[in-house]
Amino acid sequence: MRETRSAVHVSFDGVEYEGYAGESVLQCARRNGVTVPSLCFLEGLSVWGGCRICVVEIAEDHRLRPACATQIAADMEVKVETPRLRAYRKAILELLFAEGNHVCAVCVSNGKCELQDMAVLCGMDHVRYDYQSPLREIDASHPKYVFDPNRCILCTRCVRVCDEIEGAHVWDIGFRGEEAHLVTEMNKPWGESLSCTWCGKCVAVCPTGSLAYEGRAIGEMEHDPAMIQRLAVARNRGEWLYPGEEQ
């Protein structure tokens, strides 16, 4: 039997679309071909709502809402492109660039980076804030992968995919404020981790050059975040079960 979903009317920037109860504003926009910039969201993983790039305005609500963590409601009037939203998105990106050491010219992900693409999409042509230039040590202890915290934006995609899809929970965010960074297990070198299965899902979902294959030179790293969506869909459908086996 086909799944029936109750459809509701929504609008994005004044154009009418059909939304389904239970889906997020971001999912609804994407399904309808409306571009909403986002960074930490990844289809197939839980919603984090941390990067705030996907903020939208909803009529008669003075607060900005993260599109990824806001559910569609009937007759919702969503604004995606307003001067205020553009200004906030640009400011968030500038803060991300100012916080770490994002040197595109020498990055393994140059030309294939979601952060770099987001700067283009949101019109960031320079950073007004002072660069923090933190001193962060690279972890190259793993035989297959490299973690460069200089390029990390704390989106937690790797934390979520390792926990939710691989079930290993190697990664987490340790420490607070400007000291916050990605840690392996209880903050030990990645290469000494006993729980890491070497599956590479964290590397596949990284939006920047922070997690990469060992030995990649400038611009040679290509991530595959869509792989996680394929895995999540297949798992929900029980595609790996033997006939008759229960999920």
Next chain:
Amino acid sequence: MKQARIATAWLGGCSGCHMSFLDMDEWLFELAEVADIVYSPIADVKEFPSDVDATLIEGAVTNEDNLELAREIRGKSRLVLSFGDCAVTGNVTAMRNPLGDPLQILQSVYVDAPDRDGQIPDAPGIVPALLPEVLPLHKVIRVDAFIPGCPPPADRIRAALEALLEGVLPPNRGEAIRFG
């Protein structure tokens, strides 16, 4: 028609942006018909001239000479453009910033690392002193527009110059502002 007065300058960068400028190839002849390049590392002019319409500045501000030239250019140019990632963000030039004190860096590069005869370059008035921190151009002078890229591709530079010659600021949307 009066020729536009365009200048380019080279601060703390690798000159790759100027190589990309030369990559505009035969369009440089068309440029020469409507504009004079009144100052540039690829033109033999010693003093930065007055009354410049627009100056493209490559490189970050990393030493005292850079700082002095940047201020002089601002005073003598109607428009100043950050030309390439080093000028816009600090880029590779600014990768020394997390390491802190420039004297310590000079010590490890010139004294500790070489096999023999290491000494820190010290020639006041000839070798400019490093600033404590490498800064993007807009942190030391007012900048009117930004041309990112490492280096900016030749067609991006051409689009910026064509806009300037028409009396408008260069495009600052879409692929025209891609870093790296």
